[in-house]
Amino acid sequence: MTGKEEKTTLERAELAVQTPIPERRRRRFWLLWWIWAVFGAAVSFRGTLSGSWIAIAAILTAPFWVMFVLWPFFALRDRLRAKRLWAAEVLVLLAPETRGSDEEKTALPVVIVRDGGVLVPLEAWECAFPTIRPEMIPAEVVSAGTYAGVNLPVLREEDLLASGLWSEGKKTPAGASASDLESSGLWVGRLRLAKRS
Numbered sequence: 001m002t003g004k005e006e007k008t009t010l011e012r013a014e015l016a017v018q019t020p021i022p023e024r025r026r027r028r029f030w031l032l033w034w035i036w037a038v039f040g041a042a043v044s045f046r047g048t049l050s051g052s053w054i055a056i057a058a059i060l061t062a063p064f065w066v067m068f069v070l071w072p073f074f075a076l077r078d079r080l081r082a083k084r085l086w087a088a089e090v091l092v093l094l095a096p097e098t099r100g101s102d103e104e105k106t107a108l109p110v111v112i113v114r115d116g117g118v119l120v121p122l123e124a125w126e127c128a129f130p131t132i133r134p135e136m137i138p139a140e141v142v143s144a145g146t147y148a149g150v151n152l153p154v155l156r157e158e159d160l161l162a163s164g165l166w167s168e169g170k171k172t173p174a175g176a177s178a179s180d181l182e183s184s185g186l187w188v189g190r191l192r193l194a195k196r197s
Contacts, residue, residue: 018149020082086147095190118157
């Protein structure tokens, strides 16, 4: 086994897409900030009677006090950065592999956009459905960097949903395998359901 492990498409998508700090984590950071504000001084300097012990307590707790002072600036920087970023978060969307089967799942990472849209990384689409190329759908491949913070080529969900490739009367494109077509149809159907909710 080599020391370097291969990254999954989800890990590569998470590395290529810049997202703001999630709301739940931001609340947790503020809670820790308030806990240190309330109890930090009491815990830091409790029982220190002489000047040398106060200095030692100040030195030992200095990193916490520095973070206490800097955290509001970090939070403001993150909020300003979040306003310019296009993506809100990167998630995995699951769909059954075949109709009536729940055992095998098709999993593709998707980029949730601030305004509620969804972007599908092209690499993830090509790995999951190798015989269905974007020009068969037809879907425009949006190049990396078009959306702020999204540094990988993506497919827009509205192109996938509007293509009609997976409708009953549509003819199978040349070169597309039946299993890929069925799996991608189920996945796009799950994307359609997720978009409504």
